[in-house]
Amino acid sequence: MLRRSHDDLYSPVSKIELISTDVFDTLLLRRRKSERSRIVAAEAKFARLLAERGFSVPPDDLVRVRLLAQKSAYRALNMGDGAGEVRLTDIICNQLNILGLPENLVEERLAIELASEKRALSANGALAMLLRRYHAAGLRVVAVSDTGLPADKLTELIDYFHGPGLIDRVYSSADMGASKRHGGLFSAVLEAESVSPLQMLHIGDDERADFYVPEGMGIRAVHLPRNTFRSYASRADGAATEAIRRVRRRLLRGRMDVPVPEDRTSFGKEVFGPIVAEFCLLIWLYARQANAGGDATMLFCARGGVGIREAFERLLRALELPLDMKRESILVSRLVAARSALMTRSPAVLDELGREFRGNSFADVAHAMGEGRYDLPAAWRQPFDPARLFFMLDTSEGQRVLADVRKQNELFARHLDQVAGDTKRIILCDTGLYGSTQRLLAAGFPDHRFETIQFARCNYKGLSEDHFPRVAGLVVEQNLYSPLKVESVILRYWQIIESLFEPAVPSVRRLSEDADGQIVGDSGDIRYGRLDPSLGNPLLAGALQYIDGVTSGATVVADADRAWRRLKRAITNPTQFDLVALGTGPRSVDFGRSDMVQVIGGSERAAIGRKLISVKSQLWREGAIARDFPLLKPALLAALEAVHIVRGVTVRLHR
CATH class of the missing domain: 1.10.150 (DNA polymerase; domain 1)
Incomplete structure (x- = not known):
């Protein structure tokens, strides 16, 4: 049961030798400013x-x-x-x-x-008076705070409002590298003060960090919840501040637009350049914090990670951004990751294969997962049923396939050791969306700790989201396009992000060992500096031109605002130039197959009715409408946008 008021603190505190208090919203009270x-x-x-x-x-x-x-x-x-x-x-x-x-x-x-x-704080006089009584009774009083401020700055604030002498020592999570919300800061305090949990009483406003966590450690705790009205007032103040700031920014920059691109390269420079540069800034910011402990490695995934790393390294040079963190390219694909999950017989691999090989046969799965062609009996030509895969692999024919999968997985495990070593925190960097590689590798290598940062995160597959706490979409994290969030427009034509970053090399299917004992892949040498991902890719070439000329991150952020608006217009209301600039060519099906799928399929000569029916199945619906219905385009695109607005509102109402 929560103890919730100052009155609870007047009860006898037998066997207590140490009193600890939270700082913000406890010893120092927040005003209504957010x-x-x-x-x-x-x-x-x-x-x-x-x-x-x-x-x-x-x-x-x-x-x-x-x-x-x-x-x-x-x-x-x-x-x-x-x-x-x-x-x-x-x-x-x-x-x-x-x-x-x-x-x-x-x-x-x-x-x-x-x-x-x-200016934003005030003293909690009632609590301070009580703490002085404890102090006078011979108890030691300390302040314990989850904050980014160092202890000397917290001491300055406390002394400013309460005068010196109230607190014997201040423990800041920023200094200690541990927090109340995970218990580490309390452990550090107990050790430093040489007391047992039963000898400590903690006071604070946060229900989890200041009550349940210490109570779970055997520390007596009193919960003093923050004033509800103050909390609502602070939220309202924050919302108003942000709204004013956005309006002011729009007024200052709203009339400005990107220069008119003349070709695909200039489109890449003016539109994708700022967007990619901002993405790279987010990667750098993430990496700086992740590497605070000095034991992290960033692995850029083949193929999309190759283009991302090229842009990232160039931005570091252009802005002279420091990053003392190991960075490598990794020979991985969904197929390679699926093999690892198959070896542990994880349900995750059944989800992935069931989606990828719907309508195919068991033999198709065997040929993709294994190393070569197999002479399989008729049973393997049956329609693929994920629920029966492990049974099929346990047959004599399946054992041959499984042996090849095991061999490939052993090669990948060695490659992983070569690029990551014994690093505790492995950060995969990829394009997105669902994070299949993350999910499969985590299932296949449970002793490793993987996390993934990518351009966007979206559960378009409708599968489990259990791995999402380890997957960050640095630019977009939502399942549906929202006309009110401009960055989510990439969900309308996600393939453009993939094609932007992926070099003209095949996906990794097979691994082998070279004469030097290094693991190599059939995708070629993707190590940084060995491959120019912009060859044959004018959009990426233009984006890299922009990055090479960047002199300030502020310019990147400002340019990205305008670039996103231009990209949204190109995707949701494309002109003929936009169709050419963004490209509508075929995309690889991948996963061990050489099949291709058209971004905009069908024939331009097909009947109008057939074209209308086919729009729903296109990877870029707006592009299909612009190509096939030039006269009806305004009405059809307006109707499609209205559908997205209604769907977005409906989803919000049902949350």
Whole structure:
């Protein structure tokens, strides 16, 4: 049962030797100002300080980059099981790096943050009075906080409102590299104070971090929930601040558009260049936090990861962004990953094969998963049923297939060791959407810890989302296109992102060992610097041209705003030029097969009725409408957009 008021603290506290209190919303109370409005105000003050130093940076650019840095850091922290903590100094350093500002401004920016906090906080006098009584009774009193601020800054805030002497020591998660919400910070406090859990009493406002976690560790806890009205008022203030900021940004930049592209290369430069550069900034921000412990490796997946890494490395050079993190290319595909999951007989591989080989035979699955062609009996020519796959593999014929799968998987396991070593945190970088490779590798190698960062995350397959906590869509994370979220437009024509990053090499199907003992794949040498992914790919070539000319992350973020609006127009209301620029050529089916599928299939000479019926089955429906119905295009595209709006509203109402 939760203890919820100050009155509970007046009861006898026998055997207690240490009192710990949370800081924010407990010892120091938040006013109605939201974090968002505090950031906006602080960055405006920072912009004025920068101007005095000769740096001209608009406040909105500071805000946007700060929010990007903060969001990415916490995402990387959460994907890492919450190990460690986000430090405000790191967020500010990343912000300064992106904007090309000197890192020696960190302390001055921290001072602005402290001044902002002092205006937004007030003292909890009743709790302070009680803590002084405990102190007078001979008990030691400490402050324990999950925060990005270091302990000396927290001490400054506490002393500002309560005067010196109230708190004997401050424990900050930013300094200790552990948090209350995962229990590590409490363990650190118990060790440092040389007390047992039964000798400690903790007070705080967060139900999980300040009550259930310490209680679960044997620490007595009192929950003092924050004022409900203050919470609602803070949320309303944050929403209003963000709305005003977005309107102001739209007014300042709304009339600006990207230069008119003349060909596919210029389209890649003006439209995809800023979008790809912003994606690479998000990768860098994520990697900086993930590598805080110094034991992470980023593996760029064949094939899409090859193009991503080329863009990423170029952006690091252009903006001189530091990243002391091991980075390698990995010979992996969904087929390679499926073999590993097959060896552990994971249900995940049955889901994937069932979807990929619907309408095919058991023999088709065997030929794809194994190393070659097999002389299989008639039973293997039956329609593929995932539920019977393991049974079929246990037959004498299936054992031959399974032996080849095992051999390939052993080669991949050696390759994984070669590129990742004994790294504890393996970060896969790929295009997206569902994260099949992540799901299958995690099932096949349960002793390894994989996580995946990709351009977008979407459960278009309708399968399990159990692996989603380990998959981050850095740009988009939603299952449906929403006209109100411009970045989600890529879900209307996802193949364009795949074709943008994938070089003109085959997917990895077979692995082998070379004379030096290195594992190589039939996709060719995909190691960084050995392959130019932009050859024959004018969109990527143009995007790389843009990245090579970048001088500030603020420019990237501003250009990306306009580029996304232009891309949305090209996808949802394409002109004939857009059809050519984005491309409507065939895409590989993959998964060990050489089949191709058309982005826009059917014949332009087909009857109107047949064309209308076929629109629903096209990979890019808007492109099919623009190609086949030039006169009806405005009405048909408007109707299609209306359908998406209604569907989006319906989904929100049913959540």
